[in-house]
Amino acid sequence: MDIDAFSQHFKDIQDPRQTAKITYSLFDVLFLSICSVISGASGWEDIEDFGEVHCLWLQEKGLFPQGVPTHDTIARIISRLNTTQFRQCFIGWAKSVSKRTSGEVIAIDGKTLRSSYNRDNRQSAIHMVSAFATQNGVVMGQMKTEEKSNEITAIPALLRLLDIKGCLVSIDAMGCQKNIAKQIVTQKGDYLLAVKGNQDALHRAVKQALAESISLPVDPKQIQITQGHGRYEAREYKVLPATALIGEFKEWTGLKTIGVAMGYRFEKKAQQYSLEYRYYISSAELDTSRFAEAVRGHWGIENSLHWVLDVSMNEDKCPIYNGESAEILATMRHFALNMLRAETSKKASIRRKQKIASMDIKYLDKVLAAGLKAVAEE
Incomplete structure (x- = not known):
């Protein structure tokens, strides 16, 4: 797997640390974290453990010459990242690996990360709105709703980041708003x-x-x-x-x-x-068959995305909330899910693929290569 292809989509993320105090490369920590999440990690200690077990594999790629950082260090680095930059990296990568087709259904729906409730300042659990391409099961992008706000404000912001030309965007009743309908048509969807x-x-x-x-x-x-x-x-x-x-x-x-x-x-x-x-x-001229397909596709976001995140990736049980870490890890789970689905040589569930990736580093390389294939071919 060409690690340079992976770095293309992270080069614009700014390191929040003072240059003189940097021991571990930001890219190294990001690469470790995403590989760990692909392999089933759900917390900081899991990420550290994965790094320790596969330290030689990481060093063969030129990463962590001084060894893997502790979970506290990993948590401090990730929780201080700029969520806007990280979100843009994800969306840019998703665009490169999954081209839209005319008439494709993009379902937009929200999900609360129940264990992200901040016990220190009693801040509410975060709520993420995701755009999901129903035909190939790819997460195209996500946006956190602002505190004391809801999906009505997050959906337009998310739409502005997406290429929806020629696509049919399905949204539940919360998003049935005149301005949202107008924006979708304006963006040629x-x-x-x-x-x-x-x-x-x-x-x-x-x-x-x-x-x-x-x-x-x-x-x-x-x-x-x-x-x-x-x-x-x-x-x-x-x-x-x-x-x-x-x-x-x-x-x-x-x-x-x-x-x-x-x-x-x-x-x-x-x-x-x-x-x-x-x-x-x-706004589309739909016949019965096309209408039925689109409605079923939207309902499928619950089983194909939300259910998988909760049951296979334990999202609702992840008690991480400091700084921007809950949103960053949620986006990493979307990275991982897309990559695991892109790897098709192994006919297995997402949870089983995660277990195999955690035990077999060659399979993890295949998952990474499948997820980055479009980037390498550019």
């Missing part, structure tokens, strides 16, 4: 926004416009049935041109399509039935 009570007039109009379609007999060819975890689910999707709404809702830039996703669920153990309707607006 299309939006698919869930509509709920926070946009009451729009919600009622969409619901009324689709009422007749919903009342039509079920088309068996359009029903999608799944089962698992003791429940049965059936989903049906309806779409219509937004012609009847455009005159009344001119402020929704580019509005072309409205749709509803109907979900029927039966809980076998509880013997309970439920029926749910989810309404959407879009």
